[in-house]
Amino acid sequence: MLEIKNLHVKVAGKEILKGIDLSINPGEVHAIMGPNGSGKTTLAQVLAGRLAYEVTGGSVRLDGKDLLAMKPEDRAREGVFIAFQYPVEIPGVSNAYFLKAALNAIRKYRGLEEIDAMDFVSLVQDKAKLLGLDETFMKRGLNEGFSGGEKKKNEVFQMAVLEPKVCILDETDSGLDIDALRLVANGINVMRSPKRSMLVVTHYQRLLDYVAPDFVHVLVDGRIVKSGDADLARNLEKHGYGWIVEEAPRTQAATT
């Protein structure tokens, strides 16, 4: 479904991603782990279409279509959703308005009618319950005055309402207490489906205790240096990134 090939990305003239290869099939959950500064967030941002991230080589295909050629809004309409690490606050735009506008923009792109007002309300109520968000939340300004945890819940909540094909979660577990982590993980797990792909970007193992990945990749200095199954994540939790970072140049040497 999502096919990343030899992806090179520069930020402010500096190469951050140095050739990423990653293929995610429908129904699979992949985790990308790595130390700070390894390029995890850059990968999420470049998939979202952030301008400051310059693709200098490689390709990303979504069901065969060139994702990198698409505007950010078209990526969303094609079914890519990024749960951001730091969602912005937009006072004056209510969560309800925002979500309805987004949902209708996506539906329109797919040739569907606008959602009926009553259907929208019941859809939103169902998904909000899933994440333990109360009803007043929809009337508040978008992420306005939200705690870190509420923002993360809101990202997963939006994802649940918009039902994307590919979910990319960037450090969604950071800043969550254990109860919030459980709710967020539950929200993610409910969305797992044979038709949907997920990419979970995280520094720590703890989200992966709840959202079991099919594959784990370790990103170091802009390259995937090791791939494995869920055991790899547990190993990292126990031993840290040090051993992989030391091993990395050798791995790299072996592949080049």
Next chain:
Amino acid sequence: MAVSLDAKQTYAAEFTSSAKELGGPPWLREIRKTAIGRFETLGFPTQKHEDWKYTNLAAILKVPFKPAILGRPDGVVAEKLEPFTFGVLKASRFVFVNGRYSPRLSYLRPLPEGVRVASVAEMLRSDPGAIKKHLTRYARFEDDSFVALNTAFFLDGAYVEVPRNTVVEEPIHLLFVSTSKDLPIVSHPRNLIVLGAASQATVIETYAGWAPDVTFANAVTEVPVGPAAVLDHYKIQREAETAFHIATMTVHQNRNASAAFHSMSFGGAMVRNSVNTLFREEGGSLTLNGLFMPAKTQQIDNYTRIDHNAPACTSIELYRGILGGKSRGVFNGNIWVRKDAQKTVARQTNKNLLLSKEAFVDSTPGLEILADDVKCSHASTIGQLDEGAIFYLRSRGIDEEAARNVLTYAFAADVVNQVKVAPIRIKLDQLILSRLTKASTIEENL
């Protein structure tokens, strides 16, 4: 300078030739004479004048405006006023065409006993004693050319009087239409809103007109707010983009009086909104809530002066500007806290959003504090739309133009949400949306 001198002489000459039509009781004629004399001394303000430094009046002064008496304001029918009303809002409507009361277009709904909504001209004929107590007592012309001109030339305006302990539930809508079929027309509406002790009222002033009419409205509104009275006032500027507009509002608040003035400016080629308020006695509260949204080559200048001349009064001022095209905007805010005005709370905020590289705004917040036990703050910002916010909306499927529009709309929300009367708030929402390019995508998701 030459233009300003010519214009000055023209107005002075017109005063002499139209003294008869202007009329009024002898005391008023005396005041008019003093006012035109003062105007001749002052002349029109130039940009050297501190209060006028951001607005060049040349565009107004070079148009040979004729007094409203000479114009032919026919053709204004009720249907043409419909766009300037507020949908389902139940309100008495008092209409003035080029500064003169139009009974044909006006109607009053039932009002509580003792409430008077009348034309100033009619009051001067039928009950000059009642109006003499207040008329020209608040808006000083000694140092203001436009107030002086208005005082010399006004023919009519709205008189609203709410007696003590009386609550007027329904808003009173004063609608001022400027129109001219052939000559450029100047009118000088003069309004007086008198709130008795512990009374309550909502008054809307709308200024309206249609392109390509070239008009100039020089309005003055005087507002004495009695002890513990509550006033909610709206001034909505919706004249044509060919219209000139200078309005001065002077407010005096007595003990524990509470007043809110909402200034919403959309229309006009060149607009100046001047709001002067005075706390005469302690315990008053004041809200100044403003939105100005010029586009193309419009200029909208907001001057506010809040005079804390008594202890324990609170003023909260929030003005927001949204400027597009090659428009210009001004926020010039002045707060005075006098020596004896202890326990004053004064907050002043002006935020501006520039939608184009060619739009320009001058923002000068100002506080002069002579008392020592006060809580005062002021802040001013000028910026563009937040690219991070635009990206966030786009990343959820909303296209860029719609994202920019919804963020612009949201920028006005703080001001619009202060409007308590729902039909007015809805109307303002519509007016803001109508100035955005992809308004329909916003509306269908509201």
